[in-house]
Amino acid sequence: MTVPVPSAAPDGAPERPAPVLVGCSHGTDSDAGRAAIRSILTDVARVRPDLDVREAFVDVQQPEVADVVADVLPHAPAVVVPLLLSVGFHTRVDVAAAVDRPGAAASVPLGPDPRLVAILADRLAEAGLADADAVVLAAAGSSDPAAADAVRAAAAGLEEHLGRPVHVGFGAGAHPRVPVAVAEARGTLAQDGRVVVASYLLAPGYFLDRVLEAGADVVSAPLAPDHRLADVVLDRYAGSRAAASAAWEPSAGSSPAVAGPPARA
Template sequence: MRLVVVAHGTRQLLGNAVASIIAKRAGRVLVMESRAAYVELCEPLLTDVLADRQPSVVVPLLLSSGYHIKVDLPQAAEGLPVAMGRALGPDGLLATAQVSRLVAAGASPGQPVVLVAAGSNDPSARADLAGAGLLLEAVWGGTVRVATVSGSGAPPIAEVVRPGDAVSPYLLAPGFFSDLVRSRSTAAGAEIVADVIGPHPDVVELVVRRASTLLGDADLTRSQVG
């Protein structure tokens, strides 16, 4: 049995390293073999990792539901001894990791925060994003507004970020979208732009919890998607 974490993938090596770090740390806690895989833009692809038909629990490192969760990942696992997890977010552990990044960047308790995600037209992804904003607001203890890079699922950065705001990227790894979040937020007057969530200990803990649930529930004689 092994753990496979699957990220979207980016053309930036530093961004892809996040999934590898999370896989290694979670595997160490679970005392099991672990691997990182990607949906696109980086190797190894999930389809290639699962091609050996080794029984696996797969934890997506995708923060919201959407096409990859609903279509790509189930197709990759079809007919294989795989237990597939749901999207990683929204979750309180992601919110606490975001707070940690905000504090590290110099944000003050109670300072207005804008959570910025990539954006999606999928209705379930929009609901996930709204939920992530509420969770962050509860942990941060101050006003949290939500924006997206694309303007899909929430207004664009330029319409939400105000001078003096702190910005919390709702992104797991650095890459194209994190660069846009920083540049557009700064242009809109943001005082602070925190780092991406990254391989924070709370993210590792969340992956461990998801994998443990899958291990407890899995009947790996067939493909499971849940």
């Protein structure tokens, strides 16, 4: 994990505050999903207690990411880290609009990343993956071709890690859909093999429910909670904090941002 050292302020100038880390997820009605996402930011705050870590959403839950960024900017720069596994509508539209102001920047999403592949492999091991089993990587999906490419990159990484083929299925937006990928994988099985789905999802919620209905024999748990996700988030933050700081100017009469708990729903 790389954490850059802030540049020194000019002589006589007040020290510039570190950018606030805004962890922005999709939002969900699932209590388990909310807890899993919040665990990521709780881990981030534990690893970096010096940072102000905020929670924001693009749908379903409050506060909206644009409102959180607007609340932060009078007092400090803001870096929005999309708690998403690939680019797509929400990164290109909602998050991009939220940071379209001086002092705000957005990082790339969490995936693809080798650490996510390692978590996927661990989840499959926990689910009892056997040599005779076929693997399907199941992702939420998006109509954005770059999102599908990112998922296929994750599948390629998992193939290399496992040393076996990995089929890919999407919950929406792209093809093949998860039930089709499961059926295709089943056609490759030896007599005693099973179809095991690797859930390329951060948390329980709508898409995990759809994966559970897709006809697989075994479905692995989502990626969160896992302490390694905090390292990925902090690396994404580190890659964008300089851009946010360079363009930020404090509002007249503003006071420093006060760090709070990572979730402010």
